[in-house]
Structures are given as C-alpha cells and as structure tokens.
Amino acid sequence: MKFSMERAALLKAVSQAQSVVERRNTIPILANVLIEAEGDTIQFRATDLDIEVVDKGPGMVEKAGATTVAAVTLHEIIRKLPDGALVTLSDDTMSGRLTVEAGRSNFTLATLPKEDFPVMASSEYASNFSAPAPVLRRLFDKSKFAISTEETRYYLNGVYMHVAEADGGRVLRCVATDGHRLARIDADLPAGAEAMPGVIVPRKTVGELRKLLDDDEMQIAVSVSETKVRFATPEITLTSKVIDGTFPDYSRVIPSGNTRRLEVDASDFAKAVDRVATVSSERSRAVKLALEEDRLILSVNAPDNGSAEEELAVAYDDEPLEIGFNAKYLLEIASQVDRENAVFLFNSAADPTLMREGNDTSAVYVVMPMRV
Missing domain, CATH: 3.10.150.10 (DNA Polymerase III, subunit A, domain 2)
Structure with missing residues (x-):
C-alpha cells in the first residue's frame, strides 16, 4: 500500500478515528486504525467494539492495500507536521512497518495484520431517515448534560432517542436524566422516522456524534435498529451499539x-x-x-x-x-x-x-x- 494525502484532510480523518480507540485496552489491535487505500479514496476505520467510526478522504493512491497502525501515535505525528504538507504513507508487508514521509520528516511505525482488525457486523436497520445537522445538534446538545455517570444505573448512561406524542402531534424526542435533573427536547419528526424503535444512545457515542454536526448545511442519514444506531455524512459513518436496557417512564417526574x-x-x-x-x-x-x-x-x-x-x-x-x-x-x-x-x-x-x-x-x- 502506498498513497499521498494533504495534511489537513489526513489530520481530520485520523483525529476522528483516534478519539474512538480506547487508550487502555487489553487487545492491542483495538489501539490501531485500519487504513484502506483503493481507487482515489482512503478509508480510516477505528473501533472499541461498541462504537465504530469510518472516515473517508481523497488521496493519490499509487498502490492499493490495507494495514493497521497505532491511531494515537499516527495522529500525533500528523498533528505536528507543518500545514500544507503532502504526507506519503507506505507499508512494507515483509517488515511489518508503515513509513510516514512529509518533506524532510520520516517516521517508521509498527503495524498489525489487517485480518485481525474487528469489523462491526452490519445490521438490518428498522428505520432510516435523514435530519438536518442543526436539528440533531440541538436535540443532543441540550439533553446530554443530564446523562448519568453512575455505572450501576447503566440505562441512564445515555440519551433516550424515540418517537413521542406531543401537543402538536408526533415528535422526535431526546431525553436524559440522572435522577437529580432531567432534559426533554423535541423536534419535528423527520419523514421515515415514524416506526423508529426507541434507543438509548451511549454517552461516548453522543460525544463522537457531536463532531459530525458542526456543518449547518449537512443532512445526517440516521439508521436505527433495536441494537444499533448509525449516523452518516458523505465522509464519515458512525455506528454504535445502543444501551441494552429500558429507559424509565420519565413522564411521571415531569x-x-x-x-x-x-x-x-x-x-x-x-x-x-x-x-x-x-x-x-x-x-x-x-x-x-x-x-x-x-x-x-x-x-x-x-x-x-x-x-x-x-x-x-x-x-x-x-x-x-x-x-x-x-x-x-x-x-x-x-x-x-x-x-x-x-x-x-x-x-x-x-x-x-x-x-x-x-x-x-x-x-x-x-x-x-x-x-x-
């Protein structure tokens, strides 16, 4: 594998990936990002087995291929390279090393086999719809402060996204509570979301999702099943398991x-x-x-x-x-x-x-x- 990419595009893709990987884990491959180069697209995939993020970027591919390398180390290298640099990454399957070159800088990093990298199983989604980024940003930003950090009440460790009845008809609603405070935020129900199952989106996923929602013009494709939720832009796909539990009847405390x-x-x-x-x-x-x-x-x-x-x-x-x-x-x-x-x-x-x-x-x- 060998490809070149502009530093800014590479940094954006790698930063999204490295924030998902667990810093402390017992499985070495989970500290790595899977890099796949084909055609004129480079794909970066990272997972902690509960969340998976895939970020695509344009690049000049000399030789197609795939490898995995430590996500945090790669991110630090790219971050410290000068603005506007053209970065070339090439791997040597014989030595198990990835070379990162930019101008006069040259780094060699250890790799692990791509075959060992766990890819999250695809899911049949019961509901697929799209919503403007500002709508989703408001729903999650205004509710996430009330997420519980108490691990024993794990079903409160996320935002409950579901379809609810309101005075003006049915709405897309996000609710979070920790027993001391509660936030309930409504938005117009997007077309296609009517049959969406209610899911509890974990705290870490809410934090990662926020990075996708800065562009006011962006439409976010949302897919929901009983066990997974996926948020996608043309460049980034964030897939997450949902919290397996029943969110309490919050209406009784309002x-x-x-x-x-x-x-x-x-x-x-x-x-x-x-x-x-x-x-x-x-x-x-x-x-x-x-x-x-x-x-x-x-x-x-x-x-x-x-x-x-x-x-x-x-x-x-x-x-x-x-x-x-x-x-x-x-x-x-x-x-x-x-x-x-x-x-x-x-x-x-x-x-x-x-x-x-x-x-x-x-x-x-x-x-x-x-x-x-």
Whole structure:
C-alpha cells in the first residue's frame, strides 16, 4: 500500500478515528486504525467494539492495500507536521512497518495484520431517515448534560432517542436524566422516522456524534435498529451499539401542576448563581432562592467559607417561596437557554421545579430541589 494525502484532510480523518480507540485496552489491535487505500479514496476505520467510526478522504493512491497502525501515535505525528504538507504513507508487508514521509520528516511505525482488525457486523436497520445537522445538534446538545455517570444505573448512561406524542402531534424526542435533573427536547419528526424503535444512545457515542454536526448545511442519514444506531455524512459513518436496557417512564417526574411562575433574564440569572456559588462548599454546592413579588434573592451560607447574597429583578407575582438547589444543576440548565428569558414553574420547596425557554415547550427541564 502506498498513497499521498494533504495534511489537513489526513489530520481530520485520523483525529476522528483516534478519539474512538480506547487508550487502555487489553487487545492491542483495538489501539490501531485500519487504513484502506483503493481507487482515489482512503478509508480510516477505528473501533472499541461498541462504537465504530469510518472516515473517508481523497488521496493519490499509487498502490492499493490495507494495514493497521497505532491511531494515537499516527495522529500525533500528523498533528505536528507543518500545514500544507503532502504526507506519503507506505507499508512494507515483509517488515511489518508503515513509513510516514512529509518533506524532510520520516517516521517508521509498527503495524498489525489487517485480518485481525474487528469489523462491526452490519445490521438490518428498522428505520432510516435523514435530519438536518442543526436539528440533531440541538436535540443532543441540550439533553446530554443530564446523562448519568453512575455505572450501576447503566440505562441512564445515555440519551433516550424515540418517537413521542406531543401537543402538536408526533415528535422526535431526546431525553436524559440522572435522577437529580432531567432534559426533554423535541423536534419535528423527520419523514421515515415514524416506526423508529426507541434507543438509548451511549454517552461516548453522543460525544463522537457531536463532531459530525458542526456543518449547518449537512443532512445526517440516521439508521436505527433495536441494537444499533448509525449516523452518516458523505465522509464519515458512525455506528454504535445502543444501551441494552429500558429507559424509565420519565413522564411521571415531569410536574404538570406547578403554578408559581418566575420569569428571569437567563444570562443575568446564570451569572448571579455563578457569583454567589463561589463561596459554597464543594460538597453541597447549595444555593437558596428566596422569591417575593418581582424580586429574587440568591444566597449561599457556607459556615466554613462565608456567605454571599445577590438580588435580581424578576417577574413573579405569587406567594413568597424559599427553595434550594445545587448550583451546578442550576447553571447547567440556565446555560441551555437560547432565548432571552428563562421561565421557572414551582410548586413547593420540596417538589421538582420545571424550567423552559419562554413559552417554548419543545425544550423542558426538571430539577430536584435540595434542603438548605
């Protein structure tokens, strides 16, 4: 195998691959990227047995062939080469080495046989549809902060993507929760997604998917089966196993009877929470919200560190209320608001609080209070 590729295109392809491979693994081949050169296309494939990414790029192929090489090492080499360099990769099957040449730089890397590289079995997908990149980006970006990191509740370690009923008809919905906060984001249902099975997309896959969604003009082809999900652009295909588990009935924890309405400038609120939380204890991160007519007082009282208080002008005309929250949870939810105002709906100091962006119900957040 021998081919040449422009550094920028090569770096983009290799960086996508090296982020998937596991740094610490007991199977050496999983640290490698499979490079396949044929025609005028170079294909880079990497997997950790749960996720597989395939990235294609244009190249000048002198000799078709395939080999595998350490993904992280190759990425570091390409990253450190000068911009605009033409990089030539050639492998010697006799010596089991891959040579990387660019200008006066020359590297030789060990390879492993391509036959040992595990390729994820293709799946029969029950549902195939396409969605604009900005739509998928919004669904996953606004929900992923609530993914649980608790391994024992593995079914919460991802984003639940499914078709749901909403006031305006059926929608494509993403939900994530860790038991303390919940995010539920809706988008118009794409044509062809009507029969899609509900799947839990793992946290790592959500992170890798984000790299495919930066181009606002891009249409993403989505394929879903009971066990796998695939997201594809013309250049990159990301295939992942889904979490084998049942996502809990999240609708039961979304309050419907909260009537105490607070409207506040989302940016001002987030900055105020961040400021007063500076003195909160690392363990509890508790911040208290005291509500009176058109007035909100944020306060923190940490005996070891000190105290802080800040007042905000808000729209509120209900009974006075004092309620406490984890500052980190409030900040993460407030940072999701794209519109100017955030609307909080309270019931009591012990009940879950609902938050949304103005009157938009397509993005709904729930946060549990804490005692302060």
